[in-house]
Amino acid sequence: MSWKVGAACALAVLVFGLADPFAKVSAPANAVSAAPPRAVWRAGFAKPAAIPFPEDNPYTPQKAELGRRLFFDPILSGDGSRACVSCHLPDRGWSDGRPRARSRQDSDLDLHTPTVLNLAWQEGRLGWDGKFRDLESVAFMPITAPGNMNLPVPEALRRIGADASYVQAFGRAFEDGTVTQGRVEAALATFQRLIVSGPSPFDRWIAGDEAAIPEPAKRGFDLFNGRANCAACHGGWSFSDGSFHDIGTGRDEDVGRGRFVPNSTALRYAFKTPGLRDVARRAPFMHDGSLASLEAVVDLYDRGGIARPSRSRDIRPLGLTAAERADLVAFLGTLTSDEPGGTALAEFGPAPPKP
Template sequence: MNFKKKSIISCIVGLSLIMGATSVAANQNLDPKKVFQPLGEMPIPADNPQTPEKIELGKLLYFDTRLSGDGTLSCASCHEPTKGWSDARRTFLGFKGHRGARNSPTIINSGYYSLQFWDGRMKTLEQQALGPIQDPGEMNQKLDVLVDSLKAVPAYVERFNTVFGENSINPENIGKAIASFERTIVITDTAFDRYLKGDDKALNDVEKRGMQLFAGKASCISCHNGSSLTDNNFHNIGIKDEDKGRAGFTGNPEDLGKIKTAALRGITHTAPYMHAGSLRTIEDVVEFKNKGGDGHPNTSPLVRPLNLSDKEKGELVAFLKSLGGTLPIVEKPELP
């Protein structure tokens, strides 16, 4: 199915969810098991099965500054474990202090995504892993130089041989190893997830009312739906800035300012929010959504003033915070 067709289908689904949201809002007996889906198992590509040895190799590469052109940056430089696997900056800081235009997206649960990056320009984690390495503004490393650098380290040669076979240090396998490690960075047991599994006390009454608002009056579920609470699609939510969004990749003016819908598990650990880090807190996000955006000319019809009361905004914030879960922490390994 091509992207245009998928977008049309998603829009129809979104509009139907909004129309259904009114009835959900009116229905105080929301059955979350009929509205929300469990996260399920991490999807693993057939050509890149998980193994402990591959995951360990990927972890070494993830933290290794050899992956950058001047030996100062690693994947962890912008995606730090203790900072929500992001960097707590509005926008990323790259090669030689280059200030990027976008926020470093968290890698938490990124293995569930069908497209990677804010504009969706890459389909897989394997492709995504190699993108920042080569980008002049991010890590600025040539892949052939990186391959030669790793081949000069006996411990890496041994590990690649064990995982992929003889003479296997190449860009494809570097991407596969890093992606395998990133698929282990997950948040799956939030208070919300425990509630869906039958623990009625996992959410308090305020959070439950926020969940009803999320699925009803606030219509968050029109985009944050499915098992990962993202439609894996792209919307212009009304942020008025110069970012072309999806259009910068597709060249389609209809995609101007459209950004991939963020998944929500781990949200309490990943501030600031939005593609340019323009909103500092979850409360700021709810306030932005409540007013219907900043007036971007290509704002999605799904975005509109919500007219939430202060009490309702507080309830919605409480529900979103129930999606935080426990931050997975990985210590930097001893590098070869």
């Protein structure tokens, strides 16, 4: 159902001629562009009725509960010092507040920790550069990476299999208590699909409460969908198209998705579009953590980032006024949910105590 709304909105965008929104700036005479179709835009951000789960890994409460336990359990790191939650912290929008993730040796890993909010709606590849096929396939990368959790697969399975309460939990979640890599992946992914951002002032506004967000934020919403063109990539309920773009960020040595598709100009320096829900909780921003604040992010888009052949055609200098930049930041702030963490924690309670 949500997809129909999304499709209707995409259609509306085409009908309203926003496919090249910059054209509107130079041709404002068009009758349709006189008033922003705010109502149409609003409809495109309504919350879907249900969390989608893949057919080959359907939701069960037993699998989700097992996945929750694994996500919080340092049993999955070689020296027992870290768990998934060490970097994906619920009250930091499931990121970690650092420019780049902390390695086991206390130095910086190559990339900033992305949020794991709302990944159930992510249909394409995961990771900043798309190195992961799907949510299931992510887990053993951090678990086995020597600079991260540093635990080889056989040792991980042996350890969990030696814990009687885990064997029971696997028995409840699957046909029997055998611990396999695929089952660990399935359980972790099921839990993570429940990590959904909770209601925010923006949602109340979408639902019709005009007083839920202030006027500057409403103007920011119009800019986001109109002249500033943000919704070209940050569209839909989770504010991500799940695709890869060069927006003009980054260091020369990291070509993002271009590493896997070396012959594509467009994918050089292309990174995955992050969702924007709870974005104000998880500074700093971008794949390299290079931007410290939302103001800095909006300034980058206003300048148009680094102009180079790979830069997306949806990115160009915007020429926003200081007031317009502030409106955009005010709008982004309305996406902060009332409770940090989202629905997964509410459903399953606090983390189990550390062993």
